[in-house]
Structures are given as structure tokens and as C-alpha cells.
Amino acid sequence: xxxxxxxxxxxxxxxxxxxxxxxxxxxxxxxxxxxxxxxxxxxxxxxxxxxxxxxxxxxxxxxxxxxxxxxxxxxxxxxxxxxxxxxxxxxxxxxxxxxxxxxxxxxxxxxxxxxxxxxxxxxxxxxxxxxxxxxxxxxxxxxxxxxxxxxxxxxxxxxxxxxxxxxxxxxxxxxxxxxxxxxxxxxxxxxxxxxxxxxxxxxxxxxxxxxxxxxxxxxxxxxxxxxxxxxxxxxxxxxxxxxxxxxxxxxxxxxxxxxxxxxxxxxxxxxxxxxxxxxxxxxxxxxxxxxxxxxxxxxxxxxxxxxxxxxxxxxxxxxxxxxxxxxxxxxxxxxxxxxxxxxxxxxxxxxxxxxx
Amino acid sequence: xxxxxxxxxxxxxxxxxxxxxxxxxxxxxxxxxxxxxxxxxxxxxxxxxxxxxxxxxxxxxxxxxxxxxxxxxxxxxxxxxxxxxxxxxxxxxxxxxxxxxxxxxxxxxxxxxxxxxxxxxxxxxxxxxxxxxxxxxxxxxxxxxxxxxxxxxxxxxxxxxxxxxxxxxxxxxxxxxxxxxxxxxxxxxxxxxxxxxxxxxxxxxxxxxxxxxxxxxxxxxxxxxxxxxxxxxxxxxxxxxxxxxxxxxxxxxxxxxxxxxxxxxxxxxxxxxxxxxxxxxxxxxxxxxxxxxxxxxxxxxxxxxxxxxxxxxxxxxxxxxxxxxxxxxxxxxxxxxxxxxxxxxxxxxxxxxxxx
Numbered sequence: 208x209x210x211x212x213x214x215x216x217x218x219x220x221x222x223x224x225x226x227x228x229x230x231x232x233x234x235x236x237x238x239x240x241x242x243x244x245x246x247x248x249x250x251x252x253x254x255x256x257x258x259x260x261x262x263x264x265x266x267x268x269x270x271x272x273x274x275x276x277x278x279x280x281x282x283x284x285x286x287x288x289x290x291x292x293x294x295x296x297x298x299x300x301x302x303x304x305x306x307x308x309x310x311x312x313x314x315x316x317x318x319x320x321x322x323x324x325x326x327x328x329x330x331x332x333x334x335x336x337x338x339x340x341x342x343x344x345x346x347x348x349x350x351x352x353x354x355x356x357x358x359x360x361x362x363x364x365x366x367x368x369x370x371x372x373x374x375x376x377x378x379x380x381x382x383x384x385x386x387x388x389x390x391x392x393x394x395x396x397x398x399x400x401x402x403x404x405x406x407x408x409x410x411x412x413x414x415x416x417x418x419x420x421x422x423x424x425x426x427x428x429x430x431x432x433x434x435x436x437x438x439x440x441x442x443x444x445x446x447x448x449x450x451x452x453x454x455x456x457x458x459x460x461x462x463x464x465x466x467x468x469x470x471x472x473x474x475x476x477x478x479x480x481x482x483x484x485x486x487x488x489x490x491x492x493x494x495x496x497x498x499x500x501x502x503x504x505x506x507x508x509x510x511x512x513x514x515x516x517x518x519x520x521x522x523x524x525x526x527x528x529x530x531x532x533x534x535x536x537x538x539x540x541x542x543x544x545x546x547x548x549x550x551x552x553x554x555x556x557x558x559x560x561x562x563x
Numbered sequence: 564x565x566x567x568x569x570x571x572x573x574x575x576x577x578x579x580x581x582x583x584x585x586x587x588x589x590x591x592x593x594x595x596x597x598x599x600x601x602x603x604x605x606x607x608x609x610x611x612x613x614x615x616x617x618x619x620x621x622x623x624x625x626x627x628x629x630x631x632x633x634x635x636x637x638x639x640x641x642x643x644x645x646x647x648x649x650x651x652x653x654x655x656x657x658x659x660x661x662x663x664x665x666x667x668x669x670x671x672x673x674x675x676x677x678x679x680x681x682x683x684x685x686x687x688x689x690x691x692x693x694x695x696x697x698x699x700x701x702x703x704x705x706x707x708x709x710x711x712x713x714x715x716x717x718x719x720x721x722x723x724x725x726x727x728x729x730x731x732x733x734x735x736x737x738x739x740x741x742x743x744x745x746x747x748x749x750x751x752x753x754x755x756x757x758x759x760x761x762x763x764x765x766x767x768x769x770x771x772x773x774x775x776x777x778x779x780x781x782x783x784x785x786x787x788x789x790x791x792x793x794x795x796x797x798x799x800x801x802x803x804x805x806x807x808x809x810x811x812x813x814x815x816x817x818x819x820x821x822x823x824x825x826x827x828x829x830x831x832x833x834x835x836x837x838x839x840x841x842x843x844x845x846x847x848x849x850x851x852x853x854x855x856x857x858x859x860x861x862x863x864x865x866x867x868x869x870x871x872x873x874x875x876x877x878x879x880x881x882x883x884x885x886x887x888x889x890x891x892x893x894x895x896x897x898x899x900x901x902x903x904x905x906x907x908x909x910x911x912x913x914x915x916x917x918x919x
Contacts (some may be wrong), residue, residue, distance in 0.1 A: 276616060349671065
């Protein structure tokens with residue numbers, strides 16, 4: 208791991224210093240149509256490197272995280288004479304950093320990358336860990352690489368334009384990191400609110416710094432996800448099942464909302480199977496109930512939810528459902544094979560706790 | 564570097580041992596239409612892993628080293644349920660190992676790869692160094708990655724079906740490695756002939772082993788080609804210019820032939836600029852003249868040749884021509900900026916030595 212993590216609300220200075228340290232190579236700025244409109248004008252005033260860089264704009268949204276978009280980026284890099292010494296600066300959310308990262312990782316076998324995440328989810332999740340990728344032939348993130356950026360510049364200044372839903376969605380990953388770290392970090396997170404009463408960018412930046420550190424520690428121990436990195440899947444097996452069911456009902460829910468609620472189910476299973484302390488479970492479930500809309504389902508939905516969990520690509524064998532669970536806050540146990548009965552019980556308890 | 568290099572003419576056993584050591588994951592065998600016809604039937608009889616593997620066939624030739632072919636491979640991997648634990652076995656020349664390597668490096672962010680080069684050029688060049696790639700939008704190897712295979716199994720048994728031209732083309736890279744290594748290795752190579760009086764697969768395997776070791780040593784010191792790895796470009800700046808001129812005349816020459824002759828020009832420049840010993844130069848030039856058809860040009864071609872050299876992508880700055888030269892056998896000096904006059908003199912001497 209050589210990736211630099213820079214936590215600052217002086218993003219322009221950080222970029223100019225990095226580019227200057229590299230000997231002022233040619234700069235390519237990858238944005239999507241949203242960050243082109245809302246972030247780029249502000250950022251250009253703060254940094255010469257971005258101001259003088261060649262801007263490449265991609266379409267926004269996960270639906271455009273495609274090979275077609277990557278080819279467009281490759282062609283623009285080629286036409287503008289990008290070399291292996293050039294620097295790509297990705298300015299945007301996860302789609303921009305995933306896709307721009309993949310385009311840069313493969314152009315002339317790899318250019319240097321600086322990520323400037325502009326969403327909370329991007330800052331706490333996509334900015335660390337070196338996963339790049341695109342969707343392919345109907346599968347999410349099917350094509351990609353493990354390639355770390357040179358640096359990620361993490362700030363909260365851009366978040367003022369995010370919706371409450373976007374802020375909460377990113378905060379769910381922070382809650383997950385809190386569960387993986389310590390009671391103290393979890394308590395700080397549960398005592399804060401990302402959306403009310405006020406948005407405080409400096410306090411949030413400190414919380415993000417702690418949160419990203421947790422992810423970085425896990426990733427460093429297992430870069431290519433052979434084992435320990437699977438701890439980061441906490442809440443995601445059930446979360447993905449909730450997302451899939453919501454999509455099937457044609458009323459999709461944000462990823463982070465599904466993760467927050469998936470974490471509640473994972474903690475219930477952790478309590479049942481590993482004795483995870485019930486007071487922490489209840490505090491956590493309370494926070495999720497108050498801040499995230501409860502995901503609604505009844506026992507008729509259990510078979511389809513179990514089916515989604517069984518097809519999660521993180522399962523080691525096709526027919527067993529394996530979870531990342533916690534014996535305590537900060538004590539993750541990966542690959543916990545769980546029976547359908549245990550899952551059904553956990554879903555019963557979840558519905559009861561969430562009042563649905 | 565964790566890549567295993569296995570030199571053996573018992574290829575089937577080597578594959579089965581590797582696959583068994585990996586716990587017998589699902590196997591995908593990538594071939595082109597030629598190796599599908601000539602190599603695969605033989606190999607299938609020697610190894611259960613290949614026999615039971617799913618075969619993916621791509622079109623042959625550099626013209627098919629495209630993103631379209633890669634997408635075809637990705638789709639077949641997807642349809643057959645390949646996972647990150649599956650193993651890809653590339654059986655073929657440089658096109659198969661480059662393209663198959665890139666497809667595998669990016670599918671689900673990276674599968675494990677075993678290379679089985681079936682050409683001499685593939686064995687001594689593409690099998691070591693971890694470069695994968697495809698052509699894109701008119702540029703060679705524009706898109707790719709530095710991703711090492713788990714292992715390369717290097718054998719000479721498959722070479723009996725290669726043409727003299729193919730054998731000589733691969734041998735040119737071995738001559739280059741000899742120049743980069745030692746007088747002894749160079750002498751052994753100049754005392755051998757890959758095409759006559761007889762083809763001796765066991766003796767050739769030993770020579771290949773020494774040759775690949777040279778490349779591996781250089782690559783290990785500088786995996787991502789920041790500096791020292793440029794030594795491997797010896798002979799390639801002029802060689803590429805010869806190739807381009809031949810292509811312009813619509814009578815293309817094999818890459819290795821261009822490299823062998825490019826090495827002669829590089830040694831002449833090395834003699835002029837760095838005092839490279841003239842007896843070695845003359846021995847080397849003799850060997851090339853006898854074994855490789857002399858590339859024919861006169862002084863009217865100098866401007867276009869200089870122009871090709873100026874546009875070589877390995878030049879650090881756009882207007883200077885920089886060569887890898889040798890102060891002596893085994894003593895490479897990269898980035899030797901050379902004037903047009905020096906190059907013209909070297910081309911004069913080359914024509915004289917080669918009798919053209």
C-alpha cells in the first residue's frame with residue numbers, strides 16, 4: 208500500500224502540491240455531467256492543475272458504468288496524447304472513481320491516479336481499497352482491477368449539495384466501519400447525525416478520517432480479498448437481498464439504506480450465534496429505525512429473500528449462506544455458515560425491532 | 564515477483580501438478596484457431612486439467628488482438644460460471660498470452676493464469692515480465708496491465724511445427740538477451756543455429772532457460788518500466804523503424820528480423836558513442852547477415868527512418884531520439900540521446916557491413 212490519504216477541506220492546494228511533486232505532468236480530469244456542472248467550476252478556481260488539465264466528461268449513473276464509457280475515456284486520452292506519465296484526477300462519486308480508475312489502470316498499462324470523491328459514500332468506501340471496475344453484460348463490477356490510486360483527497364466541502372438520502376447512504380458504511388472497529392467509534396457515530404440538526408463539515412471530516420482508517424487497516428491486511436477483507440461485507444448479504452427485493456417491487460432503495468438494515472439483521476444473527484451483546488444491538492437498531500426508513504416485508508417474502516442470499520457471489524459454496532458476523536464490536540468472524548431457520552428467526556426479530 | 568518459470572518438455576505433468584496444487588479449481592483453456600487445431604489435441608492427451616477444462620477459442624493474428632475478442636472471452640467466462648478462483652491456461656503465441664492474460668487480469672478483478680507459450684518468441688519474450696495487452700484504435704498494446712501469471716511452462720516440443728522464419732524471429736530476442744548478459748552467453752548463441760543443421764529441442768530448452776533468466780533479472784529490478792527495464796528495448800528503436808518502413812512498402816518483415824538488424828545498428832552506435840568492442844560487433848553482424856535477410860534501404864530512406872525513430876513511444880521527450888546502447892556486452896546504458904548525424908553515420912556503416 209502506497210496510497211496517500213489526504214483529509215482536508217483545502218482540496219485545490221492538495222491537488223496542486225501532489226501534481227507539482229510529480230514534476231507537473233500533463234493532467235486529465237475525469238468528471239461526470241453532474242460534477243462537471245457543480246464541482247468543476249469551483250475546483251478550477253482553487254487549483255491550477257485542474258484549470259489547465261484536459262477535462263473528460265462521462266455520463267452519470269451506474270447505468271453508464273460500461274465498457275462503452277471506458278472506450279470513450281481511452282479515446283480521449285489517446286487523442287490528447289496522454290502518456291504513462293500523465294496523471295488522471297477523478298472528480299466524482301463511485302461511478303467516476305471506479306470507471307476512471309479502471310480506464311487509467313489499463314491505458315498504456317497504467318497511469319497515475321488521484322481520486323477526489325465528491326460524495327460521502329465515495330469518500331468512505333470507494334476512495335480506499337483500490338477496487339476499480341465497470342458493469343458488464345448485466346453483472347455489477349464484473350470487469351475491473353485491484354489498482355490503488357496514488358492518493359485520495361477526502362473532503363466534506365462538496366457535500367453541501369448532496370441530498371439527505373445521499374448523506375445517509377454514505378453514513379451507513381461509516382456505521383459499518385464503527386461496528387468493525389470499537390465501541391468508542393461506534394458510540395461517536397451513534398451520537399452524531401449526518402443530516403440534522405446541522406451539517407458540520409469539519410466534525411464530519413474527523414469522523415470520516417477515523418472511519419476510513421478502519422477500512423484501510425482491513426484492506427492492508429488482505430488487498431485481494433482472500434479472507435480478512437470479507438469483514439467489510441458485514442451487513443451486505445442481507446442488504447443486497449433487501450436491495451434486490453426492492454428492485455423487484457420496482458421501488459429501489461439506496462444501497463446505504465439496505466446496508467444499514469442489513470447490519471441490523473447481521474447483529475441479530477451475531478447475537479444468536481456468537482453472543483453479540485444485546486445492548487449494542489438495541490442501540491444500533493434504534494439509530495437505524497430513527498434515521499433510515501424501515502424496509503418493509505413480511506414472512507411471505509422470506510423464501511425470495513433467502514434465495515437472494517443463497518446467490519450472493521461472496522458465498523464460498525453455491526448452496527450455503529455464509530455471513531460476516533461479530534462476536535463483539537470490533538471482533539469480526541467471516542464465513543459464518545447459517546441455516547435457513549436461523550435466518551428466518553433473525554428476520555422475525557428484525558421485523559419486531561423495527562416495528563413492521 | 565512470484566511467477567513460477569517451469570522449463571520442461573513434460574508440459575502435461577507440469578500443468579496437472581500446478582492445477583492440483585491449487586486445489587483443482589475450474590479450468591478455462593484459451594487458444595487461438597491454430598493452437599486449437601495443432602496443439603490442443605496433443606496437450607489434451609497429456610493433461611486431465613486441459614482435457615476437462617472449458618476451451619475458449621479466439622481468432623488468430625495480431626489483427627484480432629482487440630477489445631472485441633476480449634469481450635468474447637469475458638462473455639464465455641461469465642456464461643460458464645468462472646469465478647475468481649478459476650484458472651485460465653493460455654496456450655498459444657504472444658497474441659493468446661497477451662489477450663488471454665488481459666482478459667483474465669480484469670475478469671472479476673483478476674483470475675489466476677498459467678501460460679503455455681507455443682512459439683519461441685512467446686517463450687523467450689511474452690512469457691516473462693507480466694505485460695498483458697491488446698491493440699486499440701490503431702495503436703499496438705495501447706490497453707493492458709502489468710499482471711504476472713502464476714506460472715509459465717516453457718517447452719520446445721511444440722516448436723517442431725514452427726516455420727524457420729518463426730524460429731529465427733524468436734531467436735532474435737535471445738540474441739538480444741545474450742548482448743545484455745555476457746560474452747559467454749552471447750558466444751553460445753552465436754555458435755548455435757535455431758534452424759540448421761538440425762533442430763535440437765533439448766539443447767534449445769537450455770539456451771532458452773539462460774535467456775529467460777536474463778529477462779527475468781531485468782524485469783525484477785524494474786517491473787513497471789520506470790528505468791532499467793528499458794534495457795530490453797535494445798535494438799527496438801531502429802527495429803521498429805525498419806518494421807514501419809517495410810509495412811509502408813507493403814512488404815512487412817517479421818518482428819524478430821527487424822530486432823536482429825536493429826541490434827546491429829544499436830551496436831554500431833554503441834561503438835561510436837560508448838566504445839563498444841568492434842570484434843563483438845563484427846561477429847554479431849556476421850551472424851545476423853548470414854541468418855537474417857538483410858533489410859534493404861538506401862540513403863533516400865534516411866529521413867523517413869529518422870522520423871519513425873523520433874516518434875518511438877519510448878522516447879522521453881518528443882524531439883530527441885534516445886537509444887538503449889551498450890558500453891560492452893552486459894553493460895547497458897539507457898536513454899542515450901543521439902543526434903541525427905550519428906544515426907546517419909551508423910546507417911551508412913550498417914549498409915556497408917551488410918553488403919547492401
